[in-house]
Amino acid sequence: MTEGAVSSHDRLYIGGDWAAPAGDDRIEVVSPVTEEVIATVPAGSRMDIDRAVAAAHAALISNPWASTTLEDRIALLERLRDLLVKHSDELAQVITEEMGCPISQSRAIQVVNPVRILEGYIEAARQYPFRSVRRSEHGQALVLREPVGVVAGVVPWNVPLSLTMQKLVPALLTGCTIVLKPSPETPLDAYVVARLLEEAGCPPGVVNIVPADRDVSEYLISHPGVAKVTFTGSSAAGRRIAELCGQDLRRVTLELGGKSAAVVLPDADLDLTVEALRLGSFRNNGQICTLKTRLVVPAGLQDEFIDRLGGMLDTMVIGDPRDTSTQIGPLVSERQRTQVEGYIEAGLAEGGRLVRGGGRPDIDRGWFVEPTVFADVDPDATIAQREIFGPVVAVIPYAHEEEAIAIANNSTYGLNGAVFTTDLERGLGVARRMETGTVELNGSPAGFQAPMGGVKYSGVGREFGREGLDPFVELKSIGVPPAIADSLA
Template sequence: MTDGALSSHDRLYIGGEWVVPAGDDRIPVISPVSEEVIASVPAGTRADIDRAVTAAHEALVANPWASTTLEDRIALVERLRDLLVKHSEELAQVITEEMGCPISQSRAIQVVNPVRILEGYVEAATRYPFRSVRRSEHGQALVLREPVGVVAAVVPWNVPLSLTIQKLVPALLTGCTIVLKPSPETPLDAYVVARLLDEAGCPPGVVNIVPADRDVSEYLIGHPGVAKVTFTGSSAAGRRIAEVCGKDLRRVTLELGGKSAAVVLPDADLDLTVEALRLGSFRNNGQICTLKTRLVVPAELQDEFVDRLGDLLDSMVVGDPRDAATHIGPLVSERQRTRVEGYIATGLAEGGRLAHGGGRPDIDRGWFVEPTVFADVDPNATIAQQEIFGPVVAVIPYANEDEAITIANNSTYGLNGAVFTTDVERGVEVARRLETGTVELNGNSAGFQAPMGGVKYSGLGREFGPEGLDPFVELKSIGIPPAIADALA
């Protein structure tokens, strides 16, 4: 790592400068491995938010960023991409130190996906109809898609770099400016991003980064200078953000929790299925909202499936995430481990059969939990209904296909899902019946050009592809004379 990426920071990135914060409070960054403070950053105040929003507004209007060409905005984003690639090892190590993701996954996923997300948005922007002409017998219109304004982005701790890029890049490409609020658990990678934006030549005030606690975060999302909020996090927090934004009819995109079901059909290749769940259910130590945590399997295959899943977990190394041989590291915080262990206890109390794990590994320090499998889980049990956010899955048996789909749809969430079968056409038909925003067939990802988002309590709006640019623009229709319609098209 370079430039003291794991060092403490004393300033905030506002208006293209590293400025002294208004207050003296600090946010400690605690290693989930050593349980010790490894760095600290300033805790932004309401005054810092005011300053950041003002800087973003001035960059939007006075400079003005909003009137730059798409080509110029793409050029900035592509310079950022090149720097993300150049500093990928530094970023991977920072993320592993901050939140405990195994370094192999930080290198292969945590710092690779942001580049893929960025490139997907650039591709979408090149085809996006920022300006078009619509004709009818009743009139002609020049239809413009203009920047919505200052964006507030609130990023969680589990995939901090991916979600920073997921919110930052569409804002930049559409001509918006942004105030980014990283999670208190993982602010250090955001400081690296700020440094790289500076190096990429980002104009002052276009991007502002202010770590802050919950109270100051709520002040940001309700700030009168903010036109749009984009948030990823829990459904409970999302409902509160929607409430705050609703008071002022502020635009909002919410990517929230999930309790995704993998429907294993009777003809599924169990070797392929179980291997797909290695990352599909347990990557990032089980701390991903799209993971398949309800495994809906034919009753006659449950025992074999659970045995195979147990063999997989036995082969996975639980340990220090800085070791390249580790597959599962610690949870992000002591609070998170307490939460996960509480769900394990509830699963046992409600009659779930503990088939694997359930305790703590024999490791002296760190917030570790064994990867855990419950079998014979009632579809209405707490561990089958609530998002645990740890390496815990519930295997739910079914008697027929209709029951499997009923079980999968028996959730207040609808973010992701999966179908496993050797009959692809049948798999697509089952996928169409699932009440969820995305379905992965036999472990195949939808990529970063297709819209991603949830139904039910899993969110509002979509990210990725042209649909991911839509929330960052406002539509304007200008009636024009027929004679100039062709020239403006």
Template sequence: MRRHDKLFIGGEWVAPAGTATIDVISPHTEEVVGQVPDGTPQDVDRAVAAARQAFDHGPWPRMTFAERAEVIGRLAAIYNERQGEMAELITEEMGSPITFSNLAQAPQPLGMLQFYAELGKTFEQEEERPGLFGPLTVRREPVGVVAAVVPWNVPQFVTMTKLAPALLAGCTVVLKPAPETPLDAYLLAEWTAEAGVPAGVLNIVPAGRETGEHLVSHAGVDKVAFTGSTAAGRRIAAICGEQLKRLSLELGGKSAAIILDDADLAASMGFLSMASLMNNGQACVAQTRILASRNRYDEVVDAIAGMVTSQPVGDPADPATGIGPLVAKRQQERVEGYVRIGMDEGAKVVVGGLDRPYDRGWYVSPTVFAGVSNDMRIAREEIFGPVLAVIPYDDEADAVRIANDSDYGLAGTVWTADADHGMEVARQVRTGTYGVNCFMLETNAPFGGYKASGIGRELGPEGLNGYLEYKTIARLG
């Protein structure tokens, strides 16, 4: 078992203020696989003070972008050498199939480090512009101390969407990992120290909601970067609004995959399976609404059912597994609750349902609903599990209307034999990311949501802007 009895604050492993601990439980075996301190508000105070000291008086924000990029590059090199270890750890703590962990849970965070390390080599802190009475200098400065609050589903991915650009900008960070998945953050702390990230630049306090709210509302924090539920995002936005604190939010989604009549279903299912069932359905970008023309509705339902049943359900450490367990007992109960809701609403269970595939572990049966209308709760609310709803549409305009008829706007796809026409559809759907015959988040392009899916953008050069303040200096003489 991985047992940690200290917190990473100010570049050191320090004893927590309290004695409470958090057990990390394997979703596959339901056995304890790790333990960390349960951080308290006093621990947050100490972490923010360390980050504040490092920002106000330390070397990190006073280095050039290129100098910080060199350190980030060293961290990326360590990450690259040990990414397999990170992937296995995330699979152990949250149940992500090892194939997905090896594809995304570790390589994509590595890609973010590499991207920002490369960007920093040529990024200019100051830009000269002509002014009415003399030259103007537009200066880019770090926003300050960042509170990064991350969820359990893709813990390193989300951590790095915040940490990598924050580091390049010159910010210091207090990271609060989710109680379900703190172990990967401890491994990351070791690597940052080895890479030479100065003391206090990264501080880690695993904790629950109450301590997390103390961090978000802390007067020493200049910006909050949060990924999680829309309900929690609203609460955090209210706190930051009261304090006029910088804020970025990446929240929920209920993304739609539009299957046009000319789509090659057999060719599409492999990519659509990843887009809709990735990480056991625990992905904010998952395409869980499948929109099918009435002309091909039964054919699409059969294809989706075959796609889902072809995914082996089992031990996430087994490379043959396509769908593993959910992260926690409460998540299992939540997903099963939505399956009951769908049945009560009159939707038809095509595959899956309420029979659990295993007696041990937080598994659910991957489920496909047919006969779904877009006003049903299973079509409107984020379920966060392997549950797909196939919704009929009359024509292409109706499909776009249904796709846009959502409180969310995070992702989406269109599946068609004509990719150019797919681009026309993509331009009509109000989401932050979109795919034509595929879905992929790229490290060099912005990621974020419309509507209730969030505020701000992460990744790409645009992601760096969220950690910068712009100062204009006018000069005469």
């Protein structure tokens, strides 16, 4: 894609075909760098959703997908994996163009993690108890884990390919079919995925992809033909989706926002800590829900920590995300930049000490915000409580360990967190007391076999590993005579 070029897509991927949309509405994809339209795609309508759900339902019960074995499903996904690897640079460039992630991070994260997610789920599926026998003195049962049905997967714009894989792969491995709804900001990578699924030999209707705006998305989520919804996005949107699903007792998994705390203990290696925060707090231009945006630091180390953090930020080039030297690019949209700047204003108004950034870099075009650091932030301040989703962090000083833990837990969110210390046993003790779904000790990732999800306003349910397959299956118990129980195990 070259600057100023417009790449139009005229079809939707429904029922294994490139189908003409029912309406004429279009979604414009706007470059966060040039602020110009770089592509258009059809805006799916309710009629398109009806067709997609019907195709998914038909595939679930009548075409070869209904009788596939686990190995058949794994084979399809392994072919998809190979194609994702083969087309990784194309996908990286598409994601950078549509949402502004620096190309170096798109290549290293945005297209690498989806493959890791896919492979992790395959590994989990090979060990998953799709059938087992349970015995007791009162009877014995064949326990089956069967596909829950048609899944609606709603994908946000910040890491679109990774989150597409988080929805699509467990659905397919468990025998479900899916209607994917990519974000209006980033539908282009989903078109590449559809093309690769075709090439991989995905049966018709197993995967359907329909970009759509909010009202049509709600129609999908509440569609009577949908058995389960899996959503990643803001907590506000998650509450609305939970409300809609609750009306029909529809299953739902929600991976929502975060305001994650990094607790820096007094004995921490500050060089290691600050380097871990390069990506831990600022990757993808600050637009990741698991980023550590509350930096909880001993009061006596705050100034030294800020100096080192500033030195690290000095090495992060701000600019065109298509340049391989860039580490901080633009925000995804003008609306997102306006929101982030509003939080910076709130930080200043509430007495936060601005020690770095706070404005726009000297770049002619694009929705850029400087990496911004506030110090001496009150734990209850807006910038310490609200998810900003931009390159803005709040440094919060503490006097003792108990206070640090209290600050970390002083949040309506609980998605991720971190502890930095040279005393690993002490660090584990602090991690276990943090009210959050995942904690990283000295920057160590949990990997894709560990369950990932949040507590409080950060979500419902888990993704990855065995726990990530559980929401896509329905349990069935069949009482069986003792004589055949052994043969069924």
